[in-house]
Amino acid sequence: QGTNLTVSGLQQDTGAPVEVTADSLQVDQAAGSAVFTGNVLIVQGTMRLAAAEVRVAYAKAADGTPDTGTIDSMTATGGVTLATATEAAEAAEAVYSPQSGDLVMTGDVLLTQGGNSVSGQTLTIDLDTGAGRMDGRVKTVLQTGTAGGN
Amino acid sequence: MATHDNIHSRLVAWLKVILPLAALALLSTLFLVSRGIAPEDALPYSEVDVEELAREPRLTAPRYAGVTLDGAALSVTAEVARPDVGGAGQASATALTARLETPDGVTTDIAASDGQLDTAAGLLTLTGDVRIAASSGYAITTGALTAALDQTLLTSPGAVVATAPMGRIDAGAMQLTSQDGDYVLVFNGGVKLVYEPRN
Numbered sequence: 001q002g003t004n005l006t007v008s009g010l011q012q013d014t015g016a017p018v019e020v021t022a023d024s025l026q027v028d029q030a031a032g033s034a035v036f037t038g039n040v041l042i043v044q045g046t047m048r049l050a051a052a053e054v055r056v057a058y059a060k061a062a063d064g065t066p067d068t069g070t071i072d073s074m075t076a077t078g079g080v081t082l083a084t085a086t087e088a089a090e091a092a093e094a095v096y097s098p099q100s101g102d103l104v105m106t107g108d109v110l111l112t113q114g115g116n117s118v119s120g121q122t123l124t125i126d127l128d129t130g131a132g133r134m135d136g137r138v139k140t141v142l143q144t145g146t147a148g149g150n
Numbered sequence: 151m152a153t154h155d156n157i158h159s160r161l162v163a164w165l166k167v168i169l170p171l172a173a174l175a176l177l178s179t180l181f182l183v184s185r186g187i188a189p190e191d192a193l194p195y196s197e198v199d200v201e202e203l204a205r206e207p208r209l210t211a212p213r214y215a216g217v218t219l220d221g222a223a224l225s226v227t228a229e230v231a232r233p234d235v236g237g238a239g240q241a242s243a244t245a246l247t248a249r250l251e252t253p254d255g256v257t258t259d260i261a262a263s264d265g266q267l268d269t270a271a272g273l274l275t276l277t278g279d280v281r282i283a284a285s286s287g288y289a290i291t292t293g294a295l296t297a298a299l300d301q302t303l304l305t306s307p308g309a310v311v312a313t314a315p316m317g318r319i320d321a322g323a324m325q326l327t328s329q330d331g332d333y334v335l336v337f338n339g340g341v342k343l344v345y346e347p348r349n
Contacts, residue, residue: 017346019342020345024336024341031332069315
């Protein structure tokens with residue numbers, strides 16, 4: 001079963017420039033694939049995604065060859081932590097595609113919003129609208145009034 | 151001398167006096183009044199310093215070409231190359247351009263203001279505003295670059311600024327090397343990419 005939730009902190013302009021910082025970047029000249037390794041940090045607007053390794057996959061150009069100008073998706077592996085102004089999420093892997101603005105986090109996902117935390121197997125967030133959906137053995141811990149949840 | 155009664159003879163008589171005087175005046179402007187001839191600037195000598203040319207052996211427009219072990223064709227041309235006193239097979243050159251054609255079809259053009267070729271150690275060191283343009287869309291500028299002559303290994307120890315098809319990359323160092331068959335451009339020492347999504 002799944003739980004729909006709004007990740008308001010993540011609602012942002014997906015047209016903003018994406019900045020990727022890492023220790024090293026390896027680009028295969030012929031195939032055009034690019035792999036960032038060594039505490040990689042993807043920053044766009046208020047979203048900060050940290051991971052051990054990020055592999056960049058390019059969109060396919062009209063004739064099928066990889067169009068190295070547009071990034072189709074960034075696959076972050078090796079333990080991913082996502083931080084925004086109000087939320088934080090952790091997972092084993094995450095796939096972020098700037099074109100469509102979707103972020104899919106998989107593998108023991110734990111999302112904390114203010115006092116509440118939701119855990120499950122996959123969390124898909126549409127960054128344009130900030131709508132999120134958690135699937136797979138969802139467990140929610142709600143902070144009752146005392147700690148002044150959001 | 152009989153006086154002449156008709157116009158014609160009087161005219162001819164006067165002309166016999168005036169015309170030689172005019173000729174004398176013309177001739178004098180040619181020799182007496184004309185500007186002095188300065189003998190030393192008669193022949194325009196070229197400014198090339200002949201002593202320097204004789205003293206220092208140099209090659210103009212030298213060309214070095216070779217194929218690396220992994221099959222990449224490297225050709226280097228320069229404006230002027232001077233063999234170094236240091237050792238055999240060493241030369242320093244100015245205004246270098248190098249082209250590396252790797253078997254995977256990518257051509258890398260490198261331009262630098264000056265360089266040091268050491269065939270004994272199999273190394274070409276380019277310094278001074280090095281620009282690398284790869285046909286895969288990467289244009290990289292750096293301060294210094296060393297290129298191995300026997301294998302495909304371009305290393306830039308210093309900071310590198312690259313404009314890639316996907317955006318601008320700033321890195322601490324850069325290396326182009328061949329890893330089991332395919333050619334890999336490695337940026338390390340801290341990499342920052344700025345990508346503008348085009349949606």
